[in-house]
Amino acid sequence: MPTVLVPTAYRGPTQGQSEIVVAGATVRACLEAVESQHPNFIRQVLDEAGNAHRFVKLFVNEEQIENNAVDTQVGENDRVEVLAAIAGG
Amino acid sequence: MAGPEGDRLIYVDMTSETVSIEPFPEEWKLLGGRGLSAKILTADCDPNCDPLGPDNVLVLAPGVMSGTTAPTSGRISVGCKSPLTGGIKEANAGGNPGQHLMKLGYRAIVVKGAPSDPDRRYGLEVDGDGVRLTSADEYKGMWNYACCEKLLANYTKNASAITIGPAGELKLSGASVACTDQDQERRPARHAARGGVGAVMGSKCLKWVVVEPGKAKFRGAASSKDFNALNKDYSKQYLEGPQMFKTGTSSVVPVANMLNTFVYKNRTEGQSPDAENLDGARIVESFETRGGEMHNCMTGCIVSCSNVVHDAEGNYKTSALEFETLTLLGANCAVDSWEKVAELDRLCDEVGLDTIETGGAIAILMDSGGLEWGDATGAAALIKEIAEGTEIGKALGNGAVATGKHRGHARVPHAKGQAIPAWDPRPLKATGITYAAGPMGADHTAGLIVNPGLLDPTEQARASQDAQLVNAVCDSSGFCQFLQPSLDDIRGYYGLLYGDEISREQIADQGWEILQDEWAFNAAAGWKDEDNGMADCLVEEGIGPDNALKFDVSLETINLSKQRFDGHEELFTMKASG
DSSP: OOEEEOOGGGOTTTTTOOEEEOOOSBHHHHHHHHHHHSTTSGGGTBOTTSSBOTTEEEEETTEEEOTTOTTOBOOTTOEEEEEEOOOOO | OOOSTTOEEEEEETTTTEEEEEEOOGGGTTOOHHHHHHHHHHHHOOTTSOTTSTTOOEEEEEOTTTTSSSTTOOOEEEEEEOTTTSSEEEEEEOSSHHHHHHHTTEEEEEEEOOOSOTTOOEEEEEETTEEEEEEOGGGTTOOHHHHHHHHHTTSOTTOEEEEOOHHHHTTOTTBOEEEOOSSTTOOSOEEEOGGGHHHHHHHTTEEEEEEOOTTOOOOOOTTHHHHHHHHHHHHHHHHHSOOTTTTOGGGGHHHHHHTTOSOBTTTTBSOOTTHHHHOHHHHHHHHHHHOOEEEOSSTTOSOOOEEEEEOTTSOEEEEOOOHHHIIIIIGGGTOOOHHHHHHHHHHHHHHTBOHHHHHHHHHHHHHTTSSOTTOHHHHHHHHHHHHHTOHHHHHHHTOHHHHHHHHTOOOOOEETTEEOOSSOTTTOHHHHHHHHHSTTSSOGGGOOOOOTTOOOHHHHHHHHHHHHHHHHHHHHHTOOGGGOOOHHHHHHHHHHHHTSOOOHHHHHHHHHHHHHHHHHHHHHTTOOGGGOOOOHHHHHOOBSGGGOBOOOOOHHHHHHTTSOOOOOHHHHHSOOOO
């Protein structure tokens, strides 16, 4: 099953979990599966239109996908990584 | 070509008005920036001195890698005993002075003493012919932009400057030290801001330092072929990666708001209703119609996180408008637009003020009924009063705690006397441990952990310690925290610079020794572990959903961060964060 990698900033809803194995055939399905286990996770990643927030980057197996390509297919052992820009300053 | 051998230290005695140049100790070769400052202050500064008296020592120290061709490596540290916290302080800035000093082979400027006439002003010229202390009375009281424009007209277009504004000259504890950026205009827009370092420079009547690099070349490396190859590879990897900071820290606003750390109205809430208008994305959008751009603040930077912000008429307003400023002078004061914050940011840069401390202070004034929430025009007028040294101006210029005392207002969010940065300790408890127990007090750049899901106390303490250690080494190296180098990255660079392999143990020990030096200084200055903590309002009052987020970390856990944990793989591969 695919694995969703959660950035540190978004681990509040996941109670600190950084990697979550889920069932899902698309990036969206994987994120929704995480949401079903950990409410309030997906709103950190997707906006109201269902695309990734401007300040989020999504990767499948280390290849970045467009923020509006959340329905990208994922394979059985794929890794879906969510990155969020966090910096002080 | 300047290299590690033959490096020197500049000592300036402001009492006798003399300058001496000393050889740089070989045993300090892996120290720069914060680590070097800590070593010098430990040796030469009495922890019990009056921070604004002649016995305090001001250190201006570039990083180990500054002046080389390593990417984004020209940061400079300003160190002293802080008039704000009473402990050791290091504040860090970009711009070009760090690069230029190191190209000339100067590892630090160490300023001691104070002139007998506190009304005099002095400048320090550093170039290939030597170092000279000179009268600068004509610059007295000048705001930073006008000062730099007048000053740099006397030097080549390559020179850089370090200045203080009126706040530093008035010795106010919220005063910053400004460095000029690398743009043609050489604006004093890069500030070593926290902890009142500008006040210490002002207490020594030193108004400016000019560094004229002339034809000084980049510093060489022992293994130059491998060094150049590493530069190429490191830069390529960074530029092919996600480059998360290329629209600036101001773009973090929506994430911070989601995490309940975009604090509103003197930190009484964790989210602002004005987040949309304070979002850095609005600044980037404005480039199309107003001009402005993203740029890099120092030669050799590959991150380019700094914004150049224009006003509605298309004229330059300020640079860089950062997340912390948008939070503390924006949301925290209920100021509702980035344009209004840009005006306040410019004023702080001109007067020479820490925008975090000033934003914290103004919010306390608002919270105590001294100014309407959101009154940006009133806030601007007050920043000008800081420059004038009026009664309220002095209170605000001395920071959040001083403003609270002046107003008789008890609700002052601080740690160790310093205003809390945007990154709030209540949702981010490991970061709170950094503020509560770290040697720098409330300084997110000393160890930022944005992990609201980190709930185990021991892991919180460990995460804070790891981040503190990594950032201490980063701030010694000259690398910018936004390049996010790891300890492995830094030791790899040191190894090629000096031709000695630096082990994981050595680099970790260096970071720990920096922290130990700083903690020892603070202990001698009277800091006690049983006092490590946070203002009551952050412990007792909650924010976020159901107001449940409080800084409820025990003293035991806070102080656990000062007990060295065993090394683990993550310590060497995690990225510096600030």
